[in-house]
Amino acid sequence: IVMTQSPGTLSVSPGERVTLSCRASQSVRNNVAWYQQRPGQPLRLLIYGASSRATEVPGRFSGSGSETDFTLTISSLQSEDFAVYYCQQYNDWPLTFGGGAKVETK
Amino acid sequence: QVQLVESGGGVVQPGGSLRLSCAATGFPFTSFNNFAMYWVRQAPGKGLEWVAYVRYDGSNKRYADSVKGRFSIFRDNSKDMLYLEMKNVRPDDSGTYYCAKDRGIVVVPAAPDDLHFDSWGQGALVIVSS
Numbered sequence: 001i002v003m004t005q006s007p008g009t010l011s012v013s014p015g016e017r018v019t020l021s022c023r024a025s026q027s028v029r030n031n032v033a034w035y036q037q038r039p040g041q042p043l044r045l046l047i048y049g050a051s052s053r054a055t056e057v058p059g060r061f062s063g064s065g066s067e068t069d070f071t072l073t074i075s076s077l078q079s080e081d082f083a084v085y086y087c088q089q090y091n092d093w094p095l096t097f098g099g100g101a102k103v104e105t106k
Numbered sequence: 107q108v109q110l111v112e113s114g115g116g117v118v119q120p121g122g123s124l125r126l127s128c129a130a131t132g133f134p135f136t137s138f139n140n141f142a143m144y145w146v147r148q149a150p151g152k153g154l155e156w157v158a159y160v161r162y163d164g165s166n167k168r169y170a171d172s173v174k175g176r177f178s179i180f181r182d183n184s185k186d187m188l189y190l191e192m193k194n195v196r197p198d199d200s201g202t203y204y205c206a207k208d209r210g211i212v213v214v215p216a217a218p219d220d221l222h223f224d225s226w227g228q229g230a231l232v233i234v235s236s
Contacts, residue, residue: 033223035154042110043206044226045222045223045224048220086153086154093168095159097154097155097156
């Protein structure tokens with residue numbers, strides 16, 4: 001299952017709302033997770049089950065979608081949110097990730 | 107707070123072998139042998155690629171097609187350790203290898219794994235080059 005993320009790079013300012021998309025090449029039901037990767041930090045699980053926030057993830061992060069189209073939204077971008085974000089499907093083997101979406105400073 | 111620490115990375119020649127290790131600590135009210143474990147890799151400047159999976163008790167394993175027959179995942183639950191044995195390595199195996207833990211706890215033997223990852227290590231760098 002191919003996971004396609006868009007856009008590849010997003011240039012934003014702190015306080016802005018950010019919406020990242022992930023499309024699956026076939027239905028994955030709601031079996032999608034989102035991760036954050038920041039330099040020097042371990043990867044961090046943000047969302048699982050398409051819309052459930054992981055432990056200690058701030059409320060400004062939310063996920064939505066089902067079947068083939070999924071969205072990660074950051075309601076008001078904080079400085080620590082500049083990072084690369086990956087979606088992952090776990091509906092079927094092999095487990096696959098999207099190519100990543102980089103959120104950078106405008 | 108679960109911590110995962112990888113070791114064993116380095117420079118290896120094409121066709122060579124390498125073993126990566128992952129030490130797991132900090133399981134509050136649970137233990138290492140309650141969770142499936144994984145290896146995920148990232149080529150330099152690229153995205154994430156799942157490599158291998160092992161069930162909590164080692165009874166089931168899966169591999170990405172790109173490493174099947176060359177890599178082997180195993181675990182020692184008595185030592186809270188995860189391993190990746192890499193053989194016949196190729197230049198495109200170069201990258202950072204992360205150890206990751208399944209989010210779901212197995213409380214009964216038949217329980218399914220969550221197949222996504224709530225703890226990650228910092229990674230071990232593998233460079234395949236002559």
